[in-house]
Amino acid sequence: MSDGQPPETQLADDDSPRPRLTTRWFYWWADHTWVQLSVFVVLSTLALIGYFRPSLIRDLFLAPDQQQEHRYYIDAGGRSRLNVTLASNATQSIPARPRPYVEPFRVSGGDCVLVATIPDDNELGFFNKENLQAIYSVADRLQELPQVHRVMWLDNIPGFNLFGLTGTLVPSPNASPRQLAEARKQVLDNPLAVGQLISADGKTLLMHVTIDWFFVDSDDAVTVALRQCAEQATAEVPGANIRYQVTGQVPLHLMVASNHVTDSVKYQLIGYSIMMVSAIVLFRGFAAVIIVALAPAVGVFWTMGMLHFFDLQDNPFNDIIVPVLISLVGLTDSVHLMVEIRHQRSTGLPTRQAARVGIARVGMACFLTSATTAIGFISLWWAHHVIVRDFGMCCVVGVVMTFVSVLTVTPLGCRSPLGRRLHIGMGKSLIDGQLRRIGPLVQWILRHDRKVSLAAILSTIVLVVIALQLTPDEKRYSGLSESGEAAIALRHLDRSLGGLDFGTVNVSWNKRSTEADVLQVLDRVGKILKDEPLIGNPLGMRQILDALPGSGDAAERMSLLDLLPPSLKRAFYDPEGRHAVVQFRIQDLGIAAYSDTFSRIEKELERVTNDYPGFGIALDGNAVWRWRNVFQIVTDLATSLGTASIVIWLVLTLVYRSLRIGLISIIPNVFPLAATGAMLVLTGQHLEMVTVCVFTICIGIAVDDTIHFLTRYQEEMRKGGDHQEVIRRAFTGVGSALLMTTIVLVAGMGSAIVGDSRDARLFGIMGCLTLTTALFADVILLPAMLSRFAKKNTAEST
Known part of the structure; x- marks a missing residue:
């Protein structure tokens, strides 16, 4: 056989040469129904065990001290994380607890965020009698809920001692108009308030709610119940006009999880239904469509059951991407096989013989499609991220299961009563x-x-x-339903307060650095962040000191720290640990939008470090983590895709x-x-x-x-x-x-x-x-x- 001659797949008949081994193997498979039934029963049984009791099989191959339980979960940011719970006799290191300090004040960190909004036509915002009375009532009512541990809002901001308000920052509802106007100015001049707990126009206010999970019995308790409580309290105040929405880590996490489950079921059902209807119209034969659809469906059933043996069923890619992938690959092969069987049927062959010849002619092509697809996914096993590696493994398992399903279910279906009606619709297809x-x-x-x-x-x-020219990107909540309450509130916070997510700049120094040096470095950091348009409301010790009255050089300003409440001083400054923090808000615009911003910030921070050798400065936070790591996940997938293309080309060349x-x-x-x-x-x-x-x-x-x-x-x-x-x-x-x-x-x-x-x-x-x-x-x-x-x-x- 010269170069370019394909592998022999010619069928055996009286005048043709003996078929090759691969063709004879497909003939053998098509002729032995008992083997097909055995494979079908065994794999279906294993899949059922995987769905309901995978430990029966899994524990047979693992020693007790090797057994681990792997769980994927979606964290509050929608990221997928791997949580590994070791066996009881495994050694776990428990980090040493830091020495106790005064609990620092935080302007964020609640499990849920109640977003209160005033209509645009109200110039005073929250600073009128009715709205103030309503918002005080809302805070009290929320605190009375059994599932609420703590409510943190403007009223909890500590005063600046002798230099500012000695009591609450929020005025009394009974204050005069002049007092309300002065209080509004003080609030909007306070760095702990403006851009953190209230918007610059005074029309959006945040209440951070910490949940006592012992009293939570449903998802609504930490979402709908909070909003309804606020709405009821406001409705009892005549003239108050405030709209409420609930967002934050927990509501967004619940929304991601809910969408993840409901959308996967909804879109798969809708998609499969449309494919079924389309196939019926195209084939013009119900029996053929049922057999074609059963093959990939059984492949999906087997695959998802098998994944339980490897604890991979909760990989965030697997419950949506893997079923869709293997069902599409299986449907493609199944349609090609059915078209060939119906073609053989149209030549006068009985159904069983038509299925036999069809499998012999198309079986090798189905094998090649499955092999090339599986080989492509094997390249994912060398990815850096465990989720991507496991996704590749699941795809390989799924492709193998689907190939076996197509070659098993299709001949069995043709030999069933459905096969007697296989000829119906032949020659009448719209495609012909x-x-x-x-x-x-x-x-x-x-x-x-x-x-x-x-x-x-x-x-x-x-x-x-x-x-x-495509560049990697990832939005934290891009998969959310855009009509959902938590998503709408999130977008509103992007516009009004600069985002819900936080980033930080961590500053540390050695013993030789002075307090004046610390303040100068914090001043440089604050200016770097303030110059970036996508960075919202930097907040640190420098911003707090700037809000205090008086003047002087850096050393004199740092002496004012002794006059601040301990909880406020410890919020951004730890002199014993020689550590300070500057936090800032980040919008959910996607990591690509912040790539240049983070790069410039890191470059500028490096210059500061060079100017002050005794300091260490690092950019940190959830968004920064995603900027550095999610790029790697996307790059792994893209690299594996390119590798798969090359491998597929090599396989086709060899085959x-x-x-x-x-x-x-x-x-x-x-x-x-x-x-x-x-x-x-x-x-x-x-x-x-x-x-x-x-x-x-x-x-x-x-x-x-x-x-x-x-x-x-x-x-x-x-x-x-x-x-x-x-x-x-x-x-x-x-x-x-x-x-x-x-x-x-x-x-x-x-x-x-x-x-x-x-x-x-x-x-x-x-x-x-x-x-x-x-x-x-x-x-x-x-x-x-x-x-x-x-x-x-x-x-x-x-």
């Missing part, structure tokens, strides 16, 4: 009619193969160059024993991903986890269709004939399946476009675009590339 219309287009493409091939190569290169065919396959596989990536760049999007996951899903679908086309092409090539006629026969053989799978999958993924969250809509739009361009590449570009560059192989074969 459209395929005849596309025929002249394919003929035109083959006549102009040089121009089409050149356009394909150049356009792919241009799209790749554009797509490479088809032709470097030329391998090179030709690059264009139809890269073009859809490059087109979608270019669309993201041109629309101002970034490379996020959701976008990389869509790429991961769609590359599997694109490669599947390419493999089915190339397999049929090389099969037709062995039959001989004019090369362009060979391509037309290959297109006729797989064209129906290509169109069917794309229409069905686009209809299913399109259901996410109407979703309420940005991630869901982006997932739907990208999926539809990638699948559509993949079909374009396989129907238009691939035939032209084969016609132009694969002629030498045909000559050798003939």
